[in-house]
Amino acid sequence: MASIEFVKVSKVFDRQPVIQDLDLNIEDGKFTVLVGPSGCGKTTLLRMIAGIDPQTSGSVLINGKDVTRIAPGKRGVAMVFQNYAIYPTMSVRDNIEFGLVNNKVPKDERTRLVETIGTTVGLGEYLDRKPSTLSGGQRQRVALARAMVKNPSVFLMDEPLSNLDAKLRVQMRIELIELHKKLGSTFVYVTHDQMEAMSMADTIVLMNHGVIQQEAAPEVVYRKPNNLFAAQFIGVPPMNIAPIGEDKTTFGFRPESAVVTTEPGEYHYSVKGTVVTREMLGSETIYQVKTVDGQAFMVKCPDDRFHVDQVVYLGVPADKLYFFGTDENRIDEQDARYRELLERLWGTAHG
Numbered sequence: 001m002a003s004i005e006f007v008k009v010s011k012v013f014d015r016q017p018v019i020q021d022l023d024l025n026i027e028d029g030k031f032t033v034l035v036g037p038s039g040c041g042k043t044t045l046l047r048m049i050a051g052i053d054p055q056t057s058g059s060v061l062i063n064g065k066d067v068t069r070i071a072p073g074k075r076g077v078a079m080v081f082q083n084y085a086i087y088p089t090m091s092v093r094d095n096i097e098f099g100l101v102n103n104k105v106p107k108d109e110r111t112r113l114v115e116t117i118g119t120t121v122g123l124g125e126y127l128d129r130k131p132s133t134l135s136g137g138q139r140q141r142v143a144l145a146r147a148m149v150k151n152p153s154v155f156l157m158d159e160p161l162s163n164l165d166a167k168l169r170v171q172m173r174i175e176l177i178e179l180h181k182k183l184g185s186t187f188v189y190v191t192h193d194q195m196e197a198m199s200m201a202d203t204i205v206l207m208n209h210g211v212i213q214q215e216a217a218p219e220v221v222y223r224k225p226n227n228l229f230a231a232q233f234i235g236v237p238p239m240n241i242a243p244i245g246e247d248k249t250t251f252g253f254r255p256e257s258a259v260v261t262t263e264p265g266e267y268h269y270s271v272k273g274t275v276v277t278r279e280m281l282g283s284e285t286i287y288q289v290k291t292v293d294g295q296a297f298m299v300k301c302p303d304d305r306f307h308v309d310q311v312v313y314l315g316v317p318a319d320k321l322y323f324f325g326t327d328e329n330r331i332d333e334q335d336a337r338y339r340e341l342l343e344r345l346w347g348t349a350h351g
């Protein structure tokens with residue numbers, strides 16, 4: 001068990017600041033997912049926790065203790081990389097045990113541990129096989145088991161599933177959630193895939209350009225995004241955003257929040273448009289609708305009733321609308337501007 005804390009942490013590469021004065025608390029025993037676009041600093045943060053590539057300034061604390069001067073092997077953390085190195089000439093058993101050999105654990109204790117952990121990750125029957133005879137997902141589990149055998153209080157995982165095909169990835173996602181439940185240790189998981197973040201995280205830490213944009217439970221990031229970046233990074237297709245008025249204030253709605261009809265409906269925001277694309281995905285259909293005022297909105301419908309070139313109306317209820325200020329931050333319902341913007345949108349649509 002361990003909590004992790006970043007206090008005013010900065011990281012400079014070749015005189016280029018990548019992270020500046022970052023503060024972050026990662027709760028003990030939680031599944032925390034660091035998510036953000038490529039190059040935003042996720043791996044950099046993970047490597048600072050592991051001690052592989054320490055911060056330029058500021059402190060990293062594990063369980064309240066500054067670990068700046070503590071060597072990577074002594075921090076009680078284990079890291080699983082995107083390109084996990086398992087040894088092709090060693091059996092699964094030896095690969096897992098390799099995590100222990102340097103720790104002077106007695107032989108019979110090692111055998112017991114390898115078998116218990118091998119079984120935990122579902123490799124009980126494969127312990128004497130060579131990695132080349134395993135599937136991608138099974139190999140991934142060898143890497144996980146090798147990290148687990150060290151009994152770390154913190155698991156650091158850097159895009160561990162990115163080498164797997166879509167189906168295996170979904171399966172491994174579920175296995176990792178279960179593993180986390182079973183172990184109760186702190187998981188810090190890095191991905192640029194927002195679906196992965198949404199499905200696994202207790203807490204999402206959303207980053208952009210080395211700056212934390214939002215730190216909250218997945219449903220909070222989805223329902224109450226802090227700003228335009230969060231609103232458009234989480235969710236597929238992303239939230240629709242369009243200008244409202246002369247300044248840079250914008251409004252938005254999720255693709256699934258718009259109701260599509262062939263006659264104008266009674267919605268707070270309502271606009272006429274033409275279907276320009278249709279993507280039938282089985283359980284839902286995604287349409288792109290070009291509105292009379294030149295906006296292109298994505299809408300997600302449970303049924304497949306419309307065709308390309310059809311004239312339709314999009315309606316969005318008031319409680320599904322979002323507003324963002326000129327600073328790109330979301331304007332909360334409590335904010336005095338909210339009511340005024342809501343009224344302005346009603347005026348635009350029907351004027």
Ligand SMILES: Nc1ncnc2c1ncn2[C@@H]1O[C@H](COP(=O)(O)OP(=O)(O)OP(=O)(O)O)[C@@H](O)[C@H]1O
Nearest residue numbers: 013014018036037038039040041042043044045192
């Ligand atoms: N060793 C290094 N030397 C110089 N710059 C580096 C080094 N490592 C990382 N960077 C830079 O720091 C920034 C953050 O890199 P980082 O690897 O943390 O991104 P990331 O969020 O993990 O991205 P990805 O999703 O592509 O893995 C990038 O702009 C990268 O170019």
Ligand SMILES: [Mg+2]
Nearest residue numbers: 042043044158
């Ligand atoms: Mg990375």
